[in-house]
Amino acid sequence: MNALLQQLQNRQLIWHANQTEAPYEHCQSTGFPALDQLLGGGWPQHNVVELQSHGACAELQLISKALGQSGSDLLQVWINPPAALCAEYLLQQKRPLHQVLQLNAPRSADALWAAELCLKSGSCTDVLLWQNNLNLTQLKRLQLAAAQGQSQLYFFRPAMAEQQLLPWALSLQLTPVTTGLQIRILKRKGGWQQQEVVLPWAELYPQFIKPELQQKQYSKPPLSRVS
Template sequence: MPASALSSISAAAQSVVAALPHALWRADQMGSYQGVVTASGHPSLDRELPNGGWPHSALIELLLQQAGCGEMRLLQPALMGIASQRRIVLLQPPHLPQIAAWDGAGLASGQLLWIKAARSADALWSAEQVLRNGSCGALLLWQSHVRGEALRRLHLAAQASDTLLWLLRPLSAAHESSPSPLRLALRPARNGVEIQLLKRKGPQHEQAFYLPLAATVAPATAPAVPPPSFAVPDHDTLDRHTPAAAGAGNIAPALV
């Protein structure tokens, strides 16, 4: 092929790349997302995430060595910012949400929606409805086993929504293929969590790193507001009742 033709092809390719910066990604460079991201609230983690935060319109997988290893404290800053404006959905959490703990962490419990499903298929269906509805700012879905087809459906539903979607699965799922562009393995560590970036749109990160987690941290997208103080007499008690869960086939009309 003549040199002039090669030069023309090269110039045309460079023109396309310049016009569509998100269409080309080199494996040795940090990638980027076209959509919105929410800062994680942890600067050392944000430096390792494309666009410096949790991507909206994408399936994010958190693979846990064990439930309660620090995943909620990891997500707390982002959730605080979201809860100030939109609702947060907890779908199939392994433990009953403690409203007093959410309030104590600075999260608006009134923005919390808990959905309990009888079957895994019902939970996945509920997740798709939440994403399609778009009225919630974040969805946390706990699942032990998810088939590849279901993962693809979740990812497609997330791409059509601006809701932040975290799928929390056991660490044993790390060897399974997934369409998720961002997968993190979490292991418990003293006063924090150990994070391994299994998959991201960027250079491979071989080594796990330690992330200290404070008991209560400032929100990622909203200014820190001191919690209100309540004068409770010594002889009285404060009783906070846990709201009833919404059934998977009986989701509030606002969500469907």
């Protein structure tokens, strides 16, 4: 390797084709080992994560463990959720009700403005925003606000929404299948895309699965008999 290439590599300005680790300065575990392995450690912190889904398909269960890990007294803000928040659900997630705010913004511009202010305020640990579309300028503003306030934005939108090639730190498509929730990487900073994993429903909703059913689900199926 010549001196110029060596100098560029030492400054981490060269990307190798076999370099698949997520180049995030900080990651937070998702709480699901298989997903952590796929993402190279977990959710990228202080950034914007896009979650595309076909309607309600356990997207909140997917991020619930990360939301409960912060353990801080900062606020958690939900902007334009598809339904009113359930106090019982929040308490199950060990989130004090006085630390949760729900904002309903009638216009898209108002929702983005509220999200940006919350992110950079330093008073919020997580912001959850439901919106159909986003452009490059808007995404850059949200990413900058998240970095400034050391907060996290989860951006939810329908999988059928208009697609744009935006520089997401992480973009996932969620699809319910028979065996669980299929999670496909659409965009990942510095890594391969089009990778996927299926999280079993029993991992996402363990409280609804009886122990004997869990054992049956993960046990090896019997060999079929040949007559």
